[in-house]
Amino acid sequence: MTGRRAFPFSAIVGQEEMKLAILIAAIDPGIGGVLVFGDRGTGKSTAIRALAALLPEIPVIEGCPYRCDPADEAALCAECRTRRPLRTAMAPVPVVDLPLGATEDRVLGALDIQRALAEGVKSFEPGLLARAHRGFLYIDEVNLLEDHLVDLLLDVAASGENVVEREGLSIRHPARFVLVGSGNPEEGELRPQLLDRFGLSVEVTTPRDLPSRIEVIRRRDAFERDPSGFTAHWSGAEAELRRRILAARTRLPDIALPDAALERAARLCLALGTDGLRGELTLIRAARALAAFEGEAEVDDAALRRVAPPALRHRLRRNPLDEAVSTTRVERAIAEVFVP
Amino acid sequence: MTPTAEPWVDAARAAALLAIDPAGLGGATLRAPPGPVREAWLALLRGLLPPATPWRRLPLGIADSRLLGGLDLAATLQSGRLVAERGLLAEADGGLLLLAMAERLAPGTAARLVAALDTGEVAAERDGLTLRAPARLALIALDEGIGPDESPPASLLDRLALRLDLAPIPPSATTALAPTAGQIIAARALLPRIAAGPDVLEALCATAAALGIDSLRPPLLALRLARAAAALAGREAVAEEDAALAARLVLGPRATQAPAAPEQEAPPPPPETAEDQPPQPSPEQMGEILLAAAEAAIPAGLLDGLRLAPARTRTPGTSGTRRASPLRGRPIGSRPGELRGGARLALVDTLRAAAPWQRLRGGGSPRLRIAREDIRIRRFQQRSETATLFLVDASGSAALHRLAEAKGAVELLLAECYIRRDRVALLAFRGTGAELLLPPTHSLVRARRSLAALPGGGGTPIASALDQALALADAIQRRGQTPLLVLLTDGRANIARDGRPGRERAMAEALEAARALRAARIAALLVDTSPRPQEAGRSLAAALGGRYIPLPYADAAAISRAVRQG
Numbered sequence: 001m002t003g004r005r006a007f008p009f010s011a012i013v014g015q016e017e018m019k020l021a022i023l024i025a026a027i028d029p030g031i032g033g034v035l036v037f038g039d040r041g042t043g044k045s046t047a048i049r050a051l052a053a054l055l056p057e058i059p060v061i062e063g064c065p066y067r068c069d070p071a072d073e074a075a076l077c078a079e080c081r082t083r084r085p086l087r088t089a090m091a092p093v094p095v096v097d098l099p100l101g102a103t104e105d106r107v108l109g110a111l112d113i114q115r116a117l118a119e120g121v122k123s124f125e126p127g128l129l130a131r132a133h134r135g136f137l138y139i140d141e142v143n144l145l146e147d148h149l150v151d152l153l154l155d156v157a158a159s160g161e162n163v164v165e166r167e168g169l170s171i172r173h174p175a176r177f178v179l180v181g182s183g184n185p186e187e188g189e190l191r192p193q194l195l196d197r198f199g200l201s202v203e204v205t206t207p208r209d210l211p212s213r214i215e216v217i218r219r220r221d222a223f224e225r226d227p228s229g230f231t232a233h234w235s236g237a238e239a240e241l242r243r244r245i246l247a248a249r250t251r252l253p254d255i256a257l258p259d260a261a262l263e264r265a266a267r268l269c270l271a272l273g274t275d276g277l278r279g280e281l282t283l284i285r286a287a288r289a290l291a292a293f294e295g296e297a298e299v300d301d302a303a304l305r306r307v308a309p310p311a312l313r314h315r316l317r318r319n320p321l322d323e324a325v326s327t328t329r330v331e332r333a334i335a336e337v338f339v340p
Numbered sequence: 341m342t343p344t345a346e347p348w349v350d351a352a353r354a355a356a357l358l359a360i361d362p363a364g365l366g367g368a369t370l371r372a373p374p375g376p377v378r379e380a381w382l383a384l385l386r387g388l389l390p391p392a393t394p395w396r397r398l399p400l401g402i403a404d405s406r407l408l409g410g411l412d413l414a415a416t417l418q419s420g421r422l423v424a425e426r427g428l429l430a431e432a433d434g435g436l437l438l439l440a441m442a443e444r445l446a447p448g449t450a451a452r453l454v455a456a457l458d459t460g461e462v463a464a465e466r467d468g469l470t471l472r473a474p475a476r477l478a479l480i481a482l483d484e485g486i487g488p489d490e491s492p493p494a495s496l497l498d499r500l501a502l503r504l505d506l507a508p509i510p511p512s513a514t515t516a517l518a519p520t521a522g523q524i525i526a527a528r529a530l531l532p533r534i535a536a537g538p539d540v541l542e543a544l545c546a547t548a549a550a551l552g553i554d555s556l557r558p559p560l561l562a563l564r565l566a567r568a569a570a571a572l573a574g575r576e577a578v579a580e581e582d583a584a585l586a587a588r589l590v591l592g593p594r595a596t597q598a599p600a601a602p603e604q605e606a607p608p609p610p611p612e613t614a615e616d617q618p619p620q621p622s623p624e625q626m627g628e629i630l631l632a633a634a635e636a637a638i639p640a641g642l643l644d645g646l647r648l649a650p651a652r653t654r655t656p657g658t659s660g661t662r663r664a665s666p667l668r669g670r671p672i673g674s675r676p677g678e679l680r681g682g683a684r685l686a687l688v689d690t691l692r693a694a695a696p697w698q699r700l701r702g703g704g705s706p707r708l709r710i711a712r713e714d715i716r717i718r719r720f721q722q723r724s725e726t727a728t729l730f731l732v733d734a735s736g737s738a739a740l741h742r743l744a745e746a747k748g749a750v751e752l753l754l755a756e757c758y759i760r761r762d763r764v765a766l767l768a769f770r771g772t773g774a775e776l777l778l779p780p781t782h783s784l785v786r787a788r789r790s791l792a793a794l795p796g797g798g799g800t801p802i803a804s805a806l807d808q809a810l811a812l813a814d815a816i817q818r819r820g821q822t823p824l825l826v827l828l829t830d831g832r833a834n835i836a837r838d839g840r841p842g843r844e845r846a847m848a849e850a851l852e853a854a855r856a857l858r859a860a861r862i863a864a865l866l867v868d869t870s871p872r873p874q875e876a877g878r879s880l881a882a883a884l885g886g887r888y889i890p891l892p893y894a895d896a897a898a899i900s901r902a903v904r905q906g
Contacts, residue, residue, distance in 0.1 A: 099463040101404040106465035113468035116700040
């Protein structure tokens with residue numbers, strides 16, 4: 001990220017579902033990415049950029065360009081496997097922007113043009129995917145991204161590994177990242193293949209009630225007038241949120257998953273006719289992360305209900321005879337399945 | 341009520357405010373044809389800006405390397421190290437960027453501009469370079485659009501505080517007094533200290549809500565404009581007239597609805613710090629004043645237009661949706677790729693891509709070495725072909741009324757389609773079902789022949805007709821073409837899907853089928869052929885999400901005109 005001060009995450013007014021989805025992805029990066037679609041001026045970009053400041057630092061192997069995780073022997077890059085001794089350092093979680101107009105060589109990584117010119121040496125210069133490893137790759141206006149770049153991203157996001165073959169160099173390095181996309185549906189739809197790739201999808205709308213609209217403007221204005229004062233004012237809330245995320249991460253493996261919850265999830269997906277098992281898996285996983293965040297011991301109905309709309313709404317087959325939007329359909333199915 | 345200000349006085353004031361806080365206000369949209377008035381406004385703005393403020397022009401089809409920055413190949417090769425070239429956005433930092441013909445701006449370019457406006461910097465990952473440069477600037481979108489459909493991308497408009505319509509101003513009126521550059525400099529110095537009470541903020545939010553402005557950016561922009569206005573007047577705090585000016589300049593032109601009657605409004609929350617400023621009016625009072633000010637600036641005719649045509653993201657258009665193609669169309673740059681499938685080589689780009697690697701590849705050899713990964717292929721953008729589906733009601737009720745005239749209208753439309761090289765298909769329905777008289781074709785002659793042979797009579801099975809139209813439209817979409825449905829009917833369905841008569845069920849099923857078409861995002865147009873416009877046709881058009889055109893007083897030529905405007 002840049003040196004610009006980010007708007008504090010805790011100071012975002014409303015947009016509970018968007019914040020929830022982003023927090024779940026921060027607790028369990030394996031959730032498979034978050035897609036935020038919605039109206040103009042709803043703070044989509046703000047929320048995702050705010051994440052960078054919120055996340056706690058991670059241990060990395062010193063000197064590794066991919067910031068390998070010292071605790072995960074199996075996922076080390078080729079260099080770290082032979083690197084001795086392994087020294088650990090702390091580094092911030094990367095939140096990497098994929099700007100529009102980025103070229104393929106910068107996304108995947110390519111030969112270092114500088115060294116090729118000056119020294120005539122072949123060396124690999126990691127790209128954005130390497131920088132986003134163990135962090136977040138953020139694409140604003142994801143629906144405007146070039147098709148061939150989308151294909152590349154999907155490929156790497158699915159395999160967790162980036163393979164570059166160029167000029168006789170053959171490089172493979174780990175690239176596990178949470179894909180975060182935002183966009184405005186009026187500017188173009190997203191291809192279904194990309195849609196399904198996102199674990200959670202959130203629809204945001206501008207708040208309708210006057211008091212919260214006023215509060216949004218008030219905080220935004222206060223932040224612009226005095227960024228450091230505003231950030232300091234919210235630092236307590238940010239620290240508390242960071243602590244909860246950390247605690248949730250620690251507790252995540254211990255969250256129990258009762259058979260009843262599994263059955264509910266299966267019945268919900270069945271009722272909605274979602275394709276494949278990805279919906280069910282994401283639903284369970286997200287509910288588990290939420291339970292960990294809320295300090296619960298096991299996944300219960302309340303957690304499932306809350307995460308069902310973001311986990312499932314983009315996986316419904318479009319039924320042309322049903323004019324209801326996906327959100328309404330998910331809510332209807334929830335009401336049917338969760339009869340007390 | 342606020343007196344209606346002279347348009348030029350307002351425009352001049354807007355220029356002054358923009359000169360005070362360009363990056364904060366984001367910029368302005370100037371709706372005006374090129375001409376002396378527009379030039380006068382731009383000259384005025386330029387004169388108000390401090391000397392040496394960047395003032396750049398953005399050409400319409402700008403390449404990414406020029407907009408965002410990229411590799412300066414000549415300098416790089418000469419010096420043997422990476423030399424980056426600054427883009428236009430970085431060059432305009434601290435100043436203004438003019439967008440000519442903003443109504444034709446591509447969504448991709450608009451998105452890059454929006455990113456720069458939002459973050460105040462330009463980021464690029466291109467040509468082996470990571471570039472990041474400050475880009476705090478204001479955009480002046482020169483909108484030369486004529487119809488209401490032609491306007492700059494909405495994402496951009498949302499971020500530009502000012503919207504000025506200079507078209508009605510005569511050139512002779514451009515002589516009003518404006519602040520001097522010295523006043524602007526003083527106001528800029530004052531700006532960071534201007535206070536705005538919570539009542540101002542609440543009143544601006546309430547006004548925006550009352551005018552149906554959904555986005556939260558306009559009230560924020562209005563607040564910044566009010567601050568600039570206070571600074572210009574030499575005040576330390578935003579006064580009511582500053583807020584009223586902001587409502588008029590920023591909120592009024594964005595109104596999407598007439599303000600509701602006051603009693604429907606939710607009361608704003610009680611001000612917490614009211615005792616600080618006893619002489620100020622209460623937020624409610626101020627809200628009313630601002631609303632009145634903003635109302636004065638709602639463009640005439642806007643609300644009529646809104647009532648007639650509800651906002652739609654896709655309107656039946658005359659051109660297909662855009663898609664990228666490696667073969668033909670308008671060139672839109674190049675990308676790495678392989679020379680397969682008839683893709684065309686972008687020679688210069690390929691040479692550019694190969695140039696930096698020559699030393700690495702060949703040492704001192706004079707031969708150029710081009711590797712497979714250097715190959716760049718050209719990309720083009722083409723509009724996908726439109727296929728117009730005519731769905732003609734040939735039932736007894738329609739035949740009685742206007743089948744001949746409907747046929748005439750279709751013939752005229754066919755001629756239009758021929759000029760645009762569209763495909764046409766013809767479906768007719770009567771009795772118990774619909775019949776595909778003509779699958780999508782370019783042949784006008786065949787279309788005309790099958791139309792002439794169309795007999796009339798029988799029931800009106802609209803639901804099954806629409807089902808069949810949906811299946812055909814779907815097939816057309818899958819072939820990469822854009823379907824446009826033109827339905828000619830009186831809308832009085834009386835045959836249900838199962839072929840049994842019964843008006844009530846037939847209508848319900850017809851509406852359901854129409855909604856299915858809408859859900860599939862098929863652009864549609866309904867021409868009501870009944871002698872008098874009826875509710876049936878209108879509700880069917882609404883369910884389709886399409887335009888409704890009553891035939892009664894129109895002749896065939898008029899329908900054709902209506903479709904063309906689509």
